[in-house]
Amino acid sequence: DTGVSQDPRHKITKRGQNVTFRCDPISEHNRLYWYRQTLGQGPEFLTYFQNEAQLEKSRLLSDRFSAERPKGSFSTLEIQRTEQGDSAMYLCASSLWGEVAKNIQYFGAGTRLSVL
Amino acid sequence: RKEVEQDPGPFNVPEGATVAFNCTYSNSASQSFFWYRQDCRKEPKLLMSVYSSGNEDGRFTAQLNRASQYISLLIRDSKLSDSATYLCVVIGSSNTGKLIFGQGTTLQVKP
Numbered sequence: 669d670t671g672v673s674q675d676p677r678h679k680i681t682k683r684g685q686n687v688t689f690r691c692d693p694i695s696e697h698n699r700l701y702w703y704r705q706t707l708g709q710g711p712e713f714l715t716y717f718q719n720e721a722q723l724e725k726s727r728l729l730s731d732r733f734s735a736e737r738p739k740g741s742f743s744t745l746e747i748q749r750t751e752q753g754d755s756a757m758y759l760c761a762s763s764l765w766g767e768v769a770k771n772i773q774y775f776g777a778g779t780r781l782s783v784l
Numbered sequence: 785r786k787e788v789e790q791d792p793g794p795f796n797v798p799e800g801a802t803v804a805f806n807c808t809y810s811n812s813a814s815q816s817f818f819w820y821r822q823d824c825r826k827e828p829k830l831l832m833s834v835y836s837s838g839n840e841d842g843r844f845t846a847q848l849n850r851a852s853q854y855i856s857l858l859i860r861d862s863k864l865s866d867s868a869t870y871l872c873v874v875i876g877s878s879n880t881g882k883l884i885f886g887q888g889t890t891l892q893v894k895p
Contacts, residue, residue, distance in 0.1 A: 699881060701881075701882065701883075703883070708792070708887070709887055709888075710788075710871050710873075710885030710886050710887050710888050711828065711871075711883070711885050712885070713882040713883065713884070716880060716881070716882060723880065724880050724882070759827060759828070761883075763881065765881060771816070771875065771881040772830060772833075773830075773881075773883060774830075775827040775828050775829070776827060777826065777827050778827050780825075
């Protein structure tokens with residue numbers, strides 16, 4: 669257990685529904701990252717926060733996706749009007765940003781989304 | 785062309801074998817390099833960081849060749865428990881710290 673927790677672990681939804689995932693990072697970590705992983709591929713970066721500020725969003729993050737980290741602690745990732753192509757594992761990672769070489773990211777167990 | 789490229793395998797080896805994985809990256813300004821291990825349907829876990837001077841952790845040795853933009857992982861005396869997917873990971877030159885993953889190389893160690 670890395671100390672990063674994600675909820676729920678699994679989510680099955682119907683196309684067109686909205687879903688929200690939560691990530692609780694390691695408490696002293698100032699950076700939080702969201703990645704998406706599809707079968708047979710490595711994780712792909714979606715977005716990241718430093719404290720409460722969202723500093724970068726990937727072009728993979730369409731306008732149906734929104735992420736927040738309101739108090740610089742936990743984060744939520746919402747997908748509106750889900751599509752079958754959104755089916756994937758959504759991974760959250762946190763790190764203590766300082767010297768680049770020490771930006772070790774610790775991953776949560778992920779939320780597996782299946783859109784029917 | 786993908787930013788980080790790996791041979792997906794699978795590599796099927798007997799227990800006790802030595803196996804090597806390679807990875808290439810396209811951004812010459814990349815600053816940090818890692819190998820992560822991922823078990824089936826689990827999250828990635830850091831295996832080791834990779835330095836130009838090379839580093840060793842028990843049966844695992846990682847090497848970085850900046851001139852060739854090439855990273856390697858050597859596993860000696862393979863164990864059944866080494867069966868997993870090994871992800872080559874790079875941090876680019878920006879301050880984001882975002883990880884850029886290769887596709888992963890699958891290792892199956894057989895008795």
